[in-house]
Amino acid sequence: MRSSFFVSIVLAVVSVVAPAAAKLSVVTTTQDPAAITRSIGGDRVTVTALAKGYQDPHFLDAKPSYMLLLHNADLVEVIGLDLEIGYIGPIVAGARNDKIQPGQPGFLDLSQFIQPLEVVAVADRSQGDIHPNGNPHYWLDPENGRAMARGIAARLAALDPGGQALYAANLAAFEQTLTAKEAEWQARMAPLAGKPIITFHRSWTYFTARYHLEVAGFVEPKPGIPPAPMHTLGLIKLVRARGIKILLVESFYDRSAPAIIAEKSGARLVAVASSVGGDAGVDTYFDLFDRITAELERALRS
Amino acid sequence: MRIVMVLGASLCPVVLHAAEAAPAPERPAAAEDPSASSSAAAASPETDAALLREIQAATAPPVGAAVLPDLSATPPPPLTTVPARPASGIGPSSTYNPAMSANGLFQGALTSNRRPSDGGLQTALAIQELELQLLTHIDPYFAANLILSLPEGEGIGAEEAYVTPSAQPFGLQARIGKLKLPFGRENALHTHALPFVDKSLVGAAVFGAEGLAEIGVELSWLLPLPWYAVLYGAVVNGDNPVELAAAEQYAMASFAALKHVFDLSDDATLEAGASFAGGKNANAEWAQVGGGHLVFKWRPARQAAEREAIVMVEALYATRPNDARVLGLYGRDQSIGGAYAYAQWRLAPRWYTAARYDYLGYPSAARGITRRASAILVFAPSEFSALRLEVRDTLPPFHAEPIYEGLLQLNFTLGAHPAHTY
Incomplete structure (x- = not known):
């Protein structure tokens, strides 16, 4: 032995x-x-x-x-x-x-x-x-x-x-x-061009710039700072006032604040992987954009 | 358990007061976000207040958010897509300045001890320590790290000052200069990085308040094993005033340590280490210290910001033959030994709590045993600031009554502080 x-x-x-x-x-x-x-x-x-x-x-x-x-x-x-x-x-x-x-x-x-x-x-x-x-x-x-x-x-x-x-x-x-x-993703995202969304962190800057989405606000009041209730209240008002449909959140973030914003404003909470391996089935760089664009398209249609 | 309850009770008024002091909810929406429309601003205060209560109930943890000012009214930083150009010209350039950072520790203390001995905690407001760190490459061959400290805000001194050769052949790494030697787990930590407001009883008793920080040369070797294992060896001057401090010339001291870290899973690690230091003491006798430590860390990858647990135990034993400085007991065994164990738990992204038990005993029955139980609650609004409340009860040798102490520490960091080691 x-x-x-x-x-x-x-x-x-x-x-x-x-x-x-x-x-x-x-x-x-x-x-x-x-x-x-x-x-x-x-x-x-x-x-x-x-x-x-x-x-x-x-x-x-x-x-x-x-x-x-x-x-x-x-x-x-x-x-x-x-x-x-x-x-x-x-x-x-x-x-x-x-x-x-x-x-x-x-x-x-x-x-x-x-x-x-x-x-x-x-x-x-x-x-x-x-x-x-x-x-x-x-x-x-x-x-x-x-x-x-x-x-x-x-x-x-x-x-x-x-x-x-x-x-x-x-x-x-x-x-x-x-x-x-890219042609597929562009076609999926075209209906969202010019539309405002809310994101949790400043993670989607490049994505929204590529597909011409407007980021109207962030769940975090400042990068890395957790949301305080007053900020969340302000976001709910903003979403209601502007009729914002989508709240885009990386799947690893705590969803309590986004969930109540979505519940009280009627926006759709889209929790999605922002990296390869972030969700089941997202195994390649192409899978990542397939998943993100599909989820956003589904949210807009709903 | 009694201490934890006291801690919780003492914090409750602070949290409740902060919650009461939160901004009134009837502030117009336009003041919170300029992009909000006038229709939103016209919402009734009653509706906002009810909604705010629901948000507070639904978002966790409300305590952390409640004690901070609302940041939503502050406009976001100006952004540009054009990289800033460095200043140019023929004047002095800051291009090659080292990365600089500073740490500050402000402390308020309260003790039931009416007659604190030298170095003992006194009821007072104080600067515990200020620290300045400079870090850069000297040239293609060396990097330097200079850490200056001002204990109690006065009298600047070099806590560490060492040069590291850039070349690292065969897994070897050298440091030359004044070094906080990686003896066990606690010794190499700077005061602002300690898990509690100050050091363990055994750490302070064996190496003194400044720890084992020696001038010398250290060589470490990453062993060719499937797990992380490093062997350290050093030859140092032997100036530690508590354990070493030989008066003879050329009386060098030596240090050796072996550290293993095992990944138990993607989320958990176990560290095991053994350390040794030896040299002549002030009485020209051979003094030596041995120690061992175990650290278990768990931080789930899916909730790295929300959950973390650390369990640790460290033991030290030091021989001090014929050390006449302690209680005048020349000729008697002055060896000391002890251990501490602590457990830390992250409650929420910006909150953690920990409890520690210290045992400092002596082989000599004449010296008695000191026991201490401590608990700490930490609120860290960011990686660069923390408010730490510690309570502890200490039973020194030959005391009938324990000493109760409370400490409140503000711990902050300015500038480009390098990432801490694991």
Whole structure:
């Protein structure tokens, strides 16, 4: 018994020290770049995301197991714009992996590929939990997903030149599917263009900009600040006065305030995943927009 | 249990008062949101009041919201899609300034102890500590972290000041300078990050109020195991005034620790650690400290902002041969040891509570045993501020009556404070 225990420990150590396969090991902070990287990298990469799709990406801890994942990574992809500010510093430093330190080819800040919205020139914390360099929820614009995919493909090719052809082909396929899907999503969202909605957090800025929805108010009085009753009352009045039909909430938020706003105003509460893996059946980047646009279309029809 | 009840009772008036002091609901809708129409503004005050009561009943937790001012009347920050351009020119540049942050701890204390000894808690309002942190890369080869503290708001000193080489070959990481050594769980924490208003009894007794913060070189190694395991070793000057402080030249002290963290599930972790430090003490005798700790953390991914539980226990034992400074008992065994255990529970996104039991005992029967039970209730409006109310009852050696104490602490952070370790 003791010898078998010893052997299993040795095997476990060996498996960590000398991984058998030469696949590129990619760690992403959230699920959406992970889904895109899987589409581009195919069999040449292994991809692990730190946050679950059903998890609020603002509230991750700097867990030591994340350091272990990063220690063995060839590439770390972050959303950036301070989305990961609560944990990325300690886990990158604690990973003891020179390849993935900021400035190295193994560290990829995906925000460099998009045009950030809501950049705040003069920021202080009286404004709530804002992101001065821009709103970080940019993956919710499918065109930003295209930009992320191109950036990821280029970095994978730089780190793994042998896979360049595969990455280029997979990128082309991804973009082709995205273009086709965008036409579907655009058709679904067209009836909502110009219509006001309420959202919980400032998570939907890029999505609403892409499909021309007006965000008339937020359940949070300021980013990251829970709603006080007086603010909720003001929102109910606003929804009634403007005839707002939709209250869009990420599935991980507490629904007590949105629920009473919906109940008292007649608006439809749409609780939906804002990341891949956030709901059952949302397994790819395309699934995510399929689900969001379908739920919004259903809410408008009802 | 008695303490928790006292705590709850003492808070109730505050919460009730805050609820009563909430803004009157008859404020016009236009004042709350400029985009609201005039028809909404014309709603009757009675209707609004009834609706507000329903909202308060339906949204949880109402207590947290009630004690904060309503922010809805404040306009949102100005937004632009154009990134701000940094200032340019030939004058001094702030581009390479380090990330700076400051922490402040304001404290009010009340004690039943009529004759507090030196360092004991006194009934007073005080600045517990101010702390300033500067953090940046020096060049491509080194990063630096400078943490200056002003205990009680006076007399600036270096709490930590160390340089970290950028290169981390073979899972190794070095720190050079003045370091709060990762001895056990509590020692490396700065005062503002302690789970309670101040340190555990055994932590303060073994290493003193400032903890084991030594000038030296630390090397740590991420062990090649399937779980997170780090081995630490350090050679330090041995200046700790309580445990070490050798008068001899070249009398270095040593430190070693091993820490494991296991993911029990996506939501739960278990940390286990053992630590050791040894060196010559003020009487040129070999003094040593050993410790162990266990921490269980649970934070469900689906409710990371709402739910969290931490259970922790830490024990320390220190030998102090022939230490003449304590009670003049030269020649007798001055070894000390003790433990503490605490449990913390997040009640709601901005509220948590915790209870701790401290035991500080001595092998020498002449020194007696100190016991303490503490409870704390914390309201943290954001990650950058917290109001903490702690009550505790302490039974020191040879006392017939316990000492009852209450502490109220305002804990705040300014600037770019780095993320805390797990």
